[in-house]
Amino acid sequence: MNTVVHKTLVVQLQAGATADRFPVLAHLAYDAADPFALTAVFSHDGRVLARWTLDREMVAEGLTRPVGVGDVRLRPESRGMWDELRIELLGDGRADGERHRAVVFVWAAAVDAFLRETHAVVRPGREVVRVDDFLAELTAEG
Template sequence: MNPLVHRTLVVQLRTDGTGRCPVLARLSHDAGDPFAVTAVFGHDGRVPARRRLDRGMPADGLNGPVGVGDVRPRPVATGTWRELRMDFRGDPQRAG
């Protein structure tokens, strides 16, 4: 079994007062930390933020709002599409 599983996605970043811009998000799961998923967000070759999530949050967030801390996933329906919107609060953990 592979101790590290990851997937890189293009996601849309939106901040208050701006439109959306594409950024890369790499989601990783490490068998050494079985209850967490790490999300690393990058843009233009930089890694501005890293967040650790409970491993069930992304899937649970498709069904309803979850989270009480700095990361709060929730579903959003936009026409025929279902989106997972993640609100990030507080300071991001800086990636090295």
């Protein structure tokens, strides 16, 4: 059984104060070894723009209602005939005291399909946390 799921999507990035959107790639990954997490790597022209680790359950909930506080906020949005997942990401501080901010819009059906693939690997509620393995890894690192 495959324990890793990958999907690459074209998403729309809205950066800064402008309402303009730009297409970028989102490389989504799920690994049963870290069953609660999804990784999203955003890239453009072969350059990695950002890498985020997101909570799988939060992403699923974000398809139907606003969720998240702090650095990551998700909510469903409709744009014409398309349903989207709006992902707001807050980054490091800037010189002016504000924080870097990006908003990514993803076709909701594509996110739902990716989540269904991850659920085939580890069903929600069946995630296992191996605390002893985690502690052994921490103590081995010194």
